[in-house]
Amino acid sequence: VRRITSLVTEREFLENYDATAFPAVAVAVDLVIATIADGALHILLTKRPDHPACGSWALPGSILQPDEDLDACARRTASRKAELDRLQFRQFETFGSPARDPRLRVVSVAYLALTTAPPFLRASSGDERLAATVRYNGDETSLIGATGQILRLPFDHDEIVQSAVRRLRIDLDRTVDVFGFLSDEFTLRDLQIVHEAVRGETVNKPAFRKRMLDSGRLEPVGRKDEGSAFRPAELYRLREGAR
């Protein structure tokens, strides 16, 4: 039986504490930034400018800085590496296999970030960013590059993407917030396209509309969609406080 109370006060203990006694580890944040375009889910990849895996497409990520929150690190990474702001972030899993990074032990906290398509696709227009399409094969997913080839990501990034998509689909069933894919005002058709892209299959229109409207999370803006040919659709927004 160990002693419960110590002869040293907590203050004395902390003043004499040797912080270098712990094993050397780095904590990183990796981002799965997703959007819906052309009715399909896309993931943003950046070309690695340095070793290791120099030149391959990979998830954007950063090493956690001292005094930086995990969420703040995710925001910083999106801003610096993908030039995207005002995303909706969701931490979904932490990856820590001992050999996942060849440099040193890196434990990576993975975030899912949803965004609307336009800035995402602008960001992907350069040489160093790519909007890879998610293709479903049953429960498995693969990433498709610009020329239709299957992309294999370095480190364990394929596994991270797999987990992110699984999480996104589960959250969708539970109606966890998926409005990060849309602008502030959207039509029910837009929302349906998001659901269909995430699920990879069509959904029943009347049932979908009823379910969404009955959820009480939406409120009509009072205006109609502009600029479309044919009958314009009613615009909705997410109700205040309904997360």
Added chain:
Amino acid sequence: VRRITSLVTEREFLENYDATAFPAVAVAVDLVIATIADGALHILLTKRPDHPACGSWALPGSILQPDEDLDACARRTASRKAELDRLQFRQFETFGSPARDPRLRVVSVAYLALTTAPPFLRASSGDERLAATVRYNGDETSLIGATGQILRLPFDHDEIVQSAVRRLRIDLDRTVDVFGFLSDEFTLRDLQIVHEAVRGETVNKPAFRKRMLDSGRLEPVGRKDEGSAFRPAELYRLREGAR
């Protein structure tokens, strides 16, 4: 625009890599070990033998060792600190506020672990372990100690417990595996008690039975519960391969 290809090979890069250049962080694993007893959810707490927060009830946790997997660290912690083995582990969230530990920056990967009541309660009989009861107040939860008082945990452990219970209840709705609370063979009544304890409210018996049996995840053992007064119940087990 940064250079994409490097004049240095990846091998040369890794040989000259300075691993001490990263900020000093420790990674820990904290466990929320849960069981069902007397129809209520309980969480295992251990009394901290050292500073900081020496003498308070807290979640068992360990610093991640070099070459140790996160899951392995969770198993080791359960074995060493709670003397429990063969638990069902689920990583659910990672906590990394800069000031959550006064010693140094500690990023903690939190695991939920389910176990059957008997060894759990034996573990709590000593002075240094406690099975705290979870009490629900709407969406909030609090931990109740042996004398009925509300326990406040050090660090951000209250927040970790809160998140663990929320996750458990969500998983229950999606029928994610909750059989870690039960022994290999159990009655439908046992399973119903688990569901009621996690949800904090009674469930409809016929509907519950039908739903469970129709799920195809259970199979009858062919024997009946022994040792109970009155009519004995049919024993079931989780079907092979039905996770």
Added chain:
DNA sequence: TGAATAGTGTCTTTCAGACAATATTCT
């Protein structure tokens, strides 16, 4: 035989899917 729990049947409500009809806008 009675007490206590295990297990089932039936009715009703709710909700989602299928299918089709109606409404609105622009060319």
Added chain:
DNA sequence: AGAATATTGTCTGAAAGACACTATTCA
């Protein structure tokens, strides 16, 4: 008017809750 899309209505079937009933075991 006609094309194309938005929105609504109706029917049907699946599943859950409420409630009450039957079945089995032991004292």
